[in-house]
Amino acid sequence: MTDASLFAEKLIAAPSVTPATGEVFDILEAMLSPLGFEVHRFVRGEAPDGPVENLFAIRRGPEGSKHFAFAGHVDVVPPGDGWTSAPFAPERRGELLYGRGAVDMKGAIAAMVAAVAEVPRDAGTISFIVTGDEEGPAVYGTRALIDFMREHGHRPDLCLVGEPTSVHRLGDMMKIGRRGSVNIWLEVEGTQGHVAYPHNADNPIPKLVAILAELEALVLDEGTEWFQPSNLEITDLDVGNPAHNVIPAKATARISIRFNDRHTGASLSEKVGAIAAKHGGTALPIISGEPFLTPPGEFSQMIADAVEAETGLVPEASTSGGTSDARFLRAVCPVIEFGLCNATMHKRDEAVALADLDALGRIYARIAAAALGKR
Numbered sequence: 001m002t003d004a005s006l007f008a009e010k011l012i013a014a015p016s017v018t019p020a021t022g023e024v025f026d027i028l029e030a031m032l033s034p035l036g037f038e039v040h041r042f043v044r045g046e047a048p049d050g051p052v053e054n055l056f057a058i059r060r061g062p063e064g065s066k067h068f069a070f071a072g073h074v075d076v077v078p079p080g081d082g083w084t085s086a087p088f089a090p091e092r093r094g095e096l097l098y099g100r101g102a103v104d105m106k107g108a109i110a111a112m113v114a115a116v117a118e119v120p121r122d123a124g125t126i127s128f129i130v131t132g133d134e135e136g137p138a139v140y141g142t143r144a145l146i147d148f149m150r151e152h153g154h155r156p157d158l159c160l161v162g163e164p165t166s167v168h169r170l171g172d173m174m175k176i177g178r179r180g181s182v183n184i185w186l187e188v189e190g191t192q193g194h195v196a197y198p199h200n201a202d203n204p205i206p207k208l209v210a211i212l213a214e215l216e217a218l219v220l221d222e223g224t225e226w227f228q229p230s231n232l233e234i235t236d237l238d239v240g241n242p243a244h245n246v247i248p249a250k251a252t253a254r255i256s257i258r259f260n261d262r263h264t265g266a267s268l269s270e271k272v273g274a275i276a277a278k279h280g281g282t283a284l285p286i287i288s289g290e291p292f293l294t295p296p297g298e299f300s301q302m303i304a305d306a307v308e309a310e311t312g313l314v315p316e317a318s319t320s321g322g323t324s325d326a327r328f329l330r331a332v333c334p335v336i337e338f339g340l341c342n343a344t345m346h347k348r349d350e351a352v353a354l355a356d357l358d359a360l361g362r363i364y365a366r367i368a369a370a371a372l373g374k375r
Contacts, residue, residue: 004361005097005354007031007110011074012090012099019141020075020132021053028074031113032057032128036121042148045140052140056148057128059116061372065124068371069156070112070364071329072163073134073141076101082348095354102352104345108162111357115364124372127156134325142325146332158299158371159335160364161326164342165318170356171311171363174303175337177293177319178327179227179258182265183235184272186211188281192249204251205239210279212237212253215272220259226293227260227319258322261291289327293319294334299371303338306366310359338363 010031014024021043029039037057045051061067079087079100087100101107109130116126129149131141149155165175188208193201212234220230236254257268265287276283294300296317307315315338329335340360344350 004107004111004114004357007113008097008102008107008352008357009090009099011106011110012101013088015088016075016101016132017078018075018133018136019050019052020073024074025053025055025132028055028109028113028130029057035059035113035117037128040148044144049137049139052131052133052144054132054141054145054148055128055130056145056154057130058154059121059126061124061126062122066372067125067127067154067156068368069127069129069159069333070116071129071142071159071161071325071335072105072109072112073131073325074101074106074109075132075135076104076106077135077346080348084349087350092354096351097354097357098349098351100350102344102350103164103340103342104350105162105164105339107352107357108164108339108360111360111364112162114361115368118365119368119372120374123369123374126368126372127154129159129329131325138325142328146328149332156333159329159333160303160367161324161329161335161337162339163324163326163337164340164345165337166339166341167343168341169311169313170341170353170359171307171313171315173318174300174307174315175319175321175324175326176296176300176317177226178289178291178321178323179230179260179319180263180265180291180327181256181258181288181323182268183254183256183286183288184269185284186253186255186276186281187284188251188279190247190249190251193247195245195247198247201247203247205248207279207281208251208253211276211281214275214279215255220257221262224260224262227291230257230259230263232257259291261293263291265290289323292327292330294330294336299334299336302370303336303367306363306370307338309366310363
């Protein structure tokens with residue numbers, strides 16, 4: 001098999017902090033074109049959430065054959081300071097390859113490329129759905145790619161997202177679903193005044209505290225067969241008041257809810273809005289994604305079989321963790337996430353085991369062949 005680590009080094013060497021553009025896509029296109037892929041690149045969106053570059057590549061199989069898609073992103077979070085080596089100068093030290101994006105998720109993209117090189121062209125249709133904005137607002141990323149696919153009649157039968165899902169060892173976990181996410185900004189207006197004359201003012205803080213106390217006391221659910229309980233967290237609280245003797249004119253807070261399939265973003269937004277209104281406040285929700293589940297079945301078994309064949313492990317089917325672009329792709333076809341160990345993602349000295357990169361490439365090749373009916 002083609003050395004996935006060489007592909008990973010090339011991708012890591014291209015700085016691609018969200019939103020990624022240009023060089024990193026040039027490199028990926030140069031990898032895919034010789035393998036017979038038609039590569040389509042386009043830019044969508046305007047500031048502040050755009051512009052965003054995206055790539056859709058397809059290698060068509062025989063008429064009527066199945067279509068399997070690999071999906072992911074080449075953008076990365078800012079590296080920060082304190083790295084042992086330069087974050088965008090990939091470096092092999094011992095059995096590890098260091099660099100920003102090594103596990104999240106340029107390493108997986110590299111393994112995908114290595115995998116498709118091993119899958120015969122007549123096995124079926126394979127595509128790559130790759131965005132330059134998954135780590136950021138994600139407004140003009142995978143959603144724009146889905147629009148492009150619909151416009152051109154590209155509908156995969158199955159899709160694998162290469163997010164780093166493994167925990168302790170490569171192959172110990174795959175994600176068959178994710179919880180939804182909604183952030184809600186709370187605001188209470190008051191009337192500014194002197195603290196010694198409260199009758200001439202209207203303090204918004206006690207009202208906001210009452211809102212937060214009621215929200216904090218909520219038990220949203222006890223979890224389901226595949227999902228952990230939904231949780232509501234207070235993530236910000238501010239009155240912007242530099243003076244000790246002034247009743248402020250406004251108090252604000254923000255909450256974040258990660259929720260399972262007993263709820264929708266709209267139902268939770270309505271619940272929080274009603275509580276805020278009861279105490280004289282307002283609520284502005286922004287829904288990042290709805291929960292989804294790809295029930296265990298033929299697709300998850302393909303992945304489990306491929307992982308076990310290469311690692312000896314049977315991956316746990318989980319819905320834990322944050323959100324990913326699978327929340328958009330699930331509207332197109334069944335989608336499951338499987339990838340590298342996530343211990344160093346978004347950290348300084350992000351690193352991937354070289355052996356894991358090669359093993360992941362072999363796993364992806366097995367999954368693609370099985371999905372296309374050629375195992």
